Structure formats: C-alpha cells, structure tokens
Amino acid sequence: MSAPVLEACGIGAAYGTRRRPVTALHPADFALHAGESVAVIGRSGAGKSTLAEIVLGLRAASTGHVLVHGERFCGAGRTPHAARRHLVQGVPQDAGASLPPRVPVRASIERALARLGVPGDPSARIRAAADTASLDPALLERTPRRLSGGQAQRAAIARAVAVGPDVVVADEPTSALDAATSAGLADALLSLPARTGGALLLVTHDDALAARCDRVLTVRDGVVEQTR
Ligand SMILES: Nc1ncnc2c1ncn2[C@@H]1O[C@H](COP(=O)(O)OP(=O)(O)O)[C@@H](O)[C@H]1O
C-alpha cells in the first residue's frame, strides 16, 4: 500500500480540569491512504466528533499528533498552522445551518479559498467542485436559505472539495436528511476518493453506509479500534 496521506499518532482528548481530567478520546492510532474511504461508527457520545474535530484541526488534541504527508499537521495542545489548514476539510452535519445564511454559496466558497490561500482561478475550481459534488451550478448563486437540506449538503461538499484537500472529514453528513436524499448524498461522498484522489473519513451511525466504506473504525467509550 502507498504511504498514508494522514497518520493519527496517539491522538487523545480530555476535558474537565487539569486535576480532574475526563477522557473523551483515548490515544488512537490510525492511517488514511489516498483513494480510500474510512467509516467511523459508534454510539452517540462515544467520541466520534471529538476524533473528527482533532483530525480537522478544529480542536487541539490533549495527546499525540496528526501527520499529513509525513509532516506535522497538528499536535498536542496545537491546532494547525493557517498555511496547512487547506490539507484537511470538513463537511458538517447540517450545512444549511453552518454556511453563512445570507451569503450566496459561490461567494462563501470564494471566501474560503481566499482565507486558506488556495492558488489558481477560483471560478474554475468552484465549477469543478460543483461537478464533483453533483451540485447544479445554478445553485451556487443561491443563499443556503434557498437550498433544500440535500442541496446544502452538496454545497458543503463542493466547498470542501474546491479547496483541494488531501482528506475530507464528514461528521454525520446524512443524518439530517430523508432516506432518498441521504442515499444520493452518500453516493456523492463515497465517490470523492476516486474522483479527487484523496481520502474520506466518514463519521456515521448508518451501518449500511459504513458497510460501503473500505474500512471501519469503531469508537466505544472513547476507545478507537479498527473493526474492518
Ligand atoms: N469540551 C467538552 N466538554 C464536556 N464534555 C465533552 C467535551 N468534549 C467531549 N465531551 C464529551 O465527550 C464524549 C464524546 O463526545 P462526542 O465526541 O461529541 O461523541 P459522538 O460524536 O460520538 O456522539 C461525550 O460524552 C461528550 O459529552
């Protein structure tokens, strides 16, 4: 197998106080390779979002570090340097609520590209990303308020893909959708590794969706284990 795009090395998380820390995530090791999809499953409160937030660099780990292409992305107590944030991008559970409500999707993606210092022609990137996300390009001109739940999730996928990350992390991206919309969105997500060459880390409590991923990590009471 090729060298991993991302390696989590003993990443753990605790909250509470220094004297009375409560462990949310026990030190976990796993790797993501180019072109693969890895599911993260487990009960509510198991620690899945904690893991996802550390990998995204949104939450500082208490222990361990994450490497992207062998270089430190984030480490204990540290979130990633601004210049490396583009390497890992997220798709939230409810994009309709996470994207700025009054900003057309295109402008919101342009802002993200500018903020992350992504080079190249933004309109070409956005067009290609909408295609990858199977988002009707006309919907780029709408604000999130004028999108359905499924369309907003596709807009969030387009936003993540436009940045050109090596890893996309999606945290329960289908859980706010009805079954038919959820199935279409799952297809779009699962096609990302093949279409972008990156890796997909997909947090879900949908066992059927996890079954379609290449591998499965199970989180139980903060302990991460590869179960398939
Ligand atoms: N900063 C925090 N403050 C309080 N509790 C937290 C904090 N971070 C995580 N937790 C707790 O850690 C556990 C794991 O949470 P989470 O990662 O959101 O689980 P999941 O996404 O699997 O439902 C939960 O019990 C949650 O309440």
Ligand SMILES: [Mg+2]
């Ligand atoms: Mg969660």
